[in-house]
Amino acid sequence: MPAPQDTADAILIQGLTKTYAAAGTNPAKTALKGLDLSIAAGSIFGLLGPNGAGKSTTINILAGLVRKTAGKVTIWGFDQDVNPRQSRAAIGVMPQELNIDPFLSPRASLEVQAGLYGVPKAERWTDELLELVGLTEQAGSYSRHLSGGMKRRLLLAKALVHRPQILVLDEPTAGVDIQLRDMLWRNVRKLNEQGMTIILTTHYLEEAEQMCDRIAIIDRGQLVLCDDTSAILGRADSKSLIVDTGPSRAIPALPDGLRAERRADGRLAISYAPSRITADGLIDLLREADLPIRDIAVEVPDLEDVFVQLTSRR
Ligand SMILES: Nc1ncnc2c1ncn2[C@@H]1O[C@H](COP(=O)(O)OP(=O)(O)OP(=O)(O)O)[C@@H](O)[C@H]1O
Numbered sequence: 309m310p311a312p313q314d315t316a317d318a319i320l321i322q323g324l325t326k327t328y329a330a331a332g333t334n335p336a337k338t339a340l341k342g343l344d345l346s347i348a349a350g351s352i353f354g355l356l357g358p359n360g361a362g363k364s365t366t367i368n369i370l371a372g373l374v375r376k377t378a379g380k381v382t383i384w385g386f387d388q389d390v391n392p393r394q395s396r397a398a399i400g401v402m403p404q405e406l407n408i409d410p411f412l413s414p415r416a417s418l419e420v421q422a423g424l425y426g427v428p429k430a431e432r433w434t435d436e437l438l439e440l441v442g443l444t445e446q447a448g449s450y451s452r453h454l455s456g457g458m459k460r461r462l463l464l465a466k467a468l469v470h471r472p473q474i475l476v477l478d479e480p481t482a483g484v485d486i487q488l489r490d491m492l493w494r495n496v497r498k499l500n501e502q503g504m505t506i507i508l509t510t511h512y513l514e515e516a517e518q519m520c521d522r523i524a525i526i527d528r529g530q531l532v533l534c535d536d537t538s539a540i541l542g543r544a545d546s547k548s549l550i551v552d553t554g555p556s557r558a559i560p561a562l563p564d565g566l567r568a569e570r571r572a573d574g575r576l577a578i579s580y581a582p583s584r585i586t587a588d589g590l591i592d593l594l595r596e597a598d599l600p601i602r603d604i605a606v607e608v609p610d611l612e613d614v615f616v617q618l619t620s621r622r
Pocket residue numbers: 328329337338339357358359360361362363364365366
C-alpha cells in the first residue's frame with residue numbers, strides 16, 4: 309500500500325455535490341449540496357443526520373459505489389478521480405444491507421473478496437479475520453445458514469480483507485443484539501488503537517456520544533456542524549437542576565429565563581442557562597422561595613438534545 313500524500317486527513321471532502329437524475333415520475337434530487345468535510349487520520353468519526361440528510365450518499369461516494377456530480381474527494385491522500393484504485397484500496401466499507409453470497413462459506417467469501425482486491429495469497433489473513441469476528445467455527449458452513457448477527461460479522465471481516473487504513477461502518481448496530489454490538493465496538497476500538505481511522509453512521513446518538521471523538525452533523529445535504537464530541541456537548545447552554553423537594557409540590561415563581569416543572573417522580577426540574585446563572589445563584593433563589601431541598605442533582609444535555617436543537621425543522 310503506497311504511503312499517503314498527507315497523513316493529517318484520512319478523508320478530505322470538498323464541495324461535494326450529488327444530484328440523482330429524475331427517474332419515471334420521480335424528479336431529480338440533489339442529495340448533497342457542496343459538502344465540505346475533513347476527517348483526521350486515527351479518529352473515530354461519527355457522521356450523523358436525520359433521515360434523508362445524505363449520509364448514505366456520502367458513504368457510497370467514498371466507497372466508489374455512487375458517482376459524485378461535482379466536488380473533490382481525497383482518500384488517504386489520493387484524489388478519487390486521479391487515483392481511483394489507490395483511493396478505493398485505502399477504504400473498507402461495512403454496508404447496511406446483508407449482501408452475502410448464500411452459497412459461499414465465510415472462508416470462501418473472504419477469499420473471493422481478497423481476490424477482488426488483488427491481495428496476494430501470502431498476504432491474506434483469512435483465519436485471523438474469522439477469529440477476530442468470532443466465525444472460526446462457522447468458517448466452512450454455507451453463509452445462508454448463518455444467523456443475521458453472524459452475517460453482519462462476516463460483513464465486517466469482508467470490509468477488512470485488504471487491510472484498509474479507513475473503515476466505514478454504515479448503521480452497523482441497527483437491529484442487532486447487545487452481544488453483537490459489544491463485539492463490534494470491542495473490535496472497532498481495537499482496530500482504532502492499531503491506527504485505523506473509523507467512520508460510522510448511526511441513529512443511536514448515545515452510541516455516537518460514547519464511541520466518537522469527533523462528530524459531523526449533516527442535514528439536507530449540507531454540513532450543519534463538525535467538532536469534537538466534547539465541544540459539541542459543551543455548546544448547548546442549558547442544564548437542569550433536579551431538586552427533591554420532599555412532599556412539597558409547590559412550583560416557585562422564578563425569574564425570566566428559568567423554567568420549572570414537576571417530573572412524574574415528583575422531583576422539580578429547573579432548566580437554566582449556565583452562562584446566565586450559576587447553580588449557586590439558583591439554589592439561593594430556591595431558598596428565598598422557601599422550597600425544601602432534600603437532594604439535588606444536575607443534568608447536562610446529551611448529544612440527542614444538541615442534535616434535535618440543530619436539525620429540528622422549523
Ligand atoms: N438512488 C437514488 N435515487 C434518487 N434519490 C435518492 C437515491 N438515493 C438517495 N436518494 C435521495 O437522496 C436524499 C439523501 O438520501 P441518503 O440515503 O443519502 O440519506 P441518509 O442520510 O442516508 O438517510 P437515512 O438516514 O434515511 O438512511 C434523500 O432525499 C433520498 O431520497
